[in-house]
Amino acid sequence: MKRMIGTGVAAVAAGVAALAAVAAWPIGKPPAEIMPEGDVQRGAYLARASGCIACHTNFEAGGPPLAGGAPLETDFGVFHPPNLTTDPDAGIGSWSIRDFARAVRQGISPDGEPYYPTFTYPFYASFSDQDIADLWAAFRTVAPVDEPTPEHEVAFPFDQRWGLKLWRAAYLRTPATAPKEGRSDAWNRGKELVRGAAHCGACHTDRNFAGARVLEAVLSGSDDLPGGGKAPSIRPDALRTEGWTVSSLAYALRTGITPAGDAFGGSMGEVVAQGTAFLSQADREAMAIYLLDNDLSGGVQVAAGD
Incomplete structure (x- = not known):
């Protein structure tokens, strides 16, 4: 009996250690310096093409542009697209361009936390440094809106963001955007x-x-x-x-x-x-x-x- 109890305790301890290791597991890579100068018009065009305004504006509620979108109801909970205005507290006004690049291309917050895949960052992974610089220049022109985004309404275990590291390892793929030889x-x-x-x-x-x-x-x-x-x-x-x-x-x-x-x-x-x-x-x-x-x-x- 003592041996069985000891084995069980050891298994629990091993499981806790494994979870702790996953929680501490670093993801992504440090973004390189973004050198190109951004073009506001090109950035605004790319933002339209990328659906930023459509997703991050709550049109039904008459919300300001990019101040947060309509809630997304999914099988995993309700997700709230965040405020992307230049407000330093409610939006991304305190971010650096490297924070922005990491978020857009890697789906990782300035604090190093993974974003939920309701954010379509997997499609943006192949954006060039020039794309990022252009987007950043455009977003810096957005007027600040002091409207904090509601917290996601996600129950356990989906509220454990460290679990997204496992999701990324299993499912995150580079977008198939490379040109194909022989095509126009x-x-x-x-x-x-x-x-x-x-x-x-x-x-x-x-x-x-x-x-x-x-x-x-x-x-x-x-x-x-x-x-x-x-x-x-x-x-x-x-x-x-x-x-x-x-x-x-x-x-x-x-x-x-x-x-x-x-x-x-x-x-x-x-x-x-x-x-x-x-x-x-x-x-x-x-x-x-x-x-x-x-x-x-x-x-x-x-x-x-x-």
């Missing part, structure tokens, strides 16, 4: 936007039990969006079956109007109104060319690695 500049630009900044896969890809995207089903749609919404498949075959063309899809990304004359609603309507409507026609067409895979004769189904 427009197709590769569309890939860069769709698989990166515009993070279309955040909604249009199903997720597993841990809330991670199922990469084998990238862009195949999801029936379990925050708040109970749904997103259709936007793979080439599905789009063609629904009658989409490059011109009609590019038009919809500007106006929110579908080929059938309907209007996008819900989160997609917001994506257009606050994001893709501000992009250049060339970029909208590039996204449509990539999504429809209308670059080479015959067409090739977009796969997880493409």
Whole structure:
């Protein structure tokens, strides 16, 4: 009996030690100095493309731009997009550009804590130093708003942020934004936007039990969006079956109007109104060319690695 008790105590002690080790486990890497000078206009454009305004503004409540978004109701709890204004207490006014770079590209707070993956940082990991400098220059022009973001409403064990380190180790992947040889500049630009900044896969890809995207089903749609919404498949075959063309899809990304004359609603309507409507026609067409895979004769189904 004593031996059994001793073994049990040892197992508990080992488990506690393992949890402590995970909690102390450093993540990410120290951000390098950001050398380029930022361009406000390019940064504002990239912020629109990246959905910053759409996510971090509570339009239904008439909230100020970037002062915090509408709550996201998920199976893991309710998450509140934070205040990104220049207020030093409620927003990011006290951050440095290196804090900003680490948050955007690595999903790590200035305090070294991992962000929940409701923040779409995995799609921004390939942003260049120039992208970061441009974004930072744009965000520094945002007026401060002294409105603290509510705490996330997340129950145990999902409220234990150290557990996100395990999530990152299991599921965090580099975004598939690199250009593909043999494809046109427009197709590769569309890939860069769709698989990166515009993070279309955040909604249009199903997720597993841990809330991670199922990469084998990238862009195949999801029936379990925050708040109970749904997103259709936007793979080439599905789009063609629904009658989409490059011109009609590019038009919809500007106006929110579908080929059938309907209007996008819900989160997609917001994506257009606050994001893709501000992009250049060339970029909208590039996204449509990539999504429809209308670059080479015959067409090739977009796969997880493409």
